[in-house]
Amino acid sequence: MSMEHAVLDSPIGPLTAVVSDGGLAGLYMDLQRHRPAQETFGDPAESADATPFREVAEQLKAYFAGDLTRFELPLSMRGTPFQKRVWDALQEIPYGETVSYGHLAEEIGSPTASRAVGLANGRNPISVIVPCHRVVGASGGLTGYGGGLERKRYLLDFERRVKSDSTLF
Structure with missing residues (x-):
């Protein structure tokens, strides 16, 4: 399981996107309750423009512009x-x-x-x-x-x- 993360700007503050196995595994706000430790996010991405971060960033930008009401991203959520x-x-x-x-x-x-x-x-x-x-x-x-x-x-x-x-x- 390889993981990478990148910090994306947003109107609600920086969002840390975590990608695992080609899907979005996390999107965390700063000072978020239940935010995992930074070291669990994997390596920093070479660039927030790298795929798949580019798609996450583009969809978030469209959402905050009022142009997107439903996200279409591969998710890799882990839970019960x-x-x-x-x-x-x-x-x-x-x-x-x-x-x-x-x-x-x-x-x-x-x-x-x-x-x-x-x-x-x-x-x-x-x-x-x-x-x-x-x-x-x-x-x-x-x-x-x-x-x-x-x-x-x-x-x-x-x-x-x-x-x-x-x-x-």
Whole structure:
């Protein structure tokens, strides 16, 4: 298993992209809760323009420009079978919308597992692209976010603004 990483710029701060076996294995914010130790990210890439980092960077740039609402990247996420079910379900949450932890638990067929869903959500290794920021508390309020509530609010407000602007046409 060969791993490389590169740091990409974004409106929410630097994002460390980790690639393993040709797929994106991680996208971490600085000071992110549950961020693995830097030495586990493998060697630094020769350049952030190297494939596959170029595709990750291009899609993130299009996302933050409001031109991309669904990422199409090969992912190489490692986790328990339950975590992977949660992470797969996160990718089905529509752009600019939110769901509760309880709703997500029901979606994966474990209606009583909203706490476990919250824990798996918090361990999502690919921020932004696997949109864990779209999960909110039962009341609709913002709850914990590994990248900080300010970033979660930014991402949700950004997506809602882009979505509402695109419905004008």
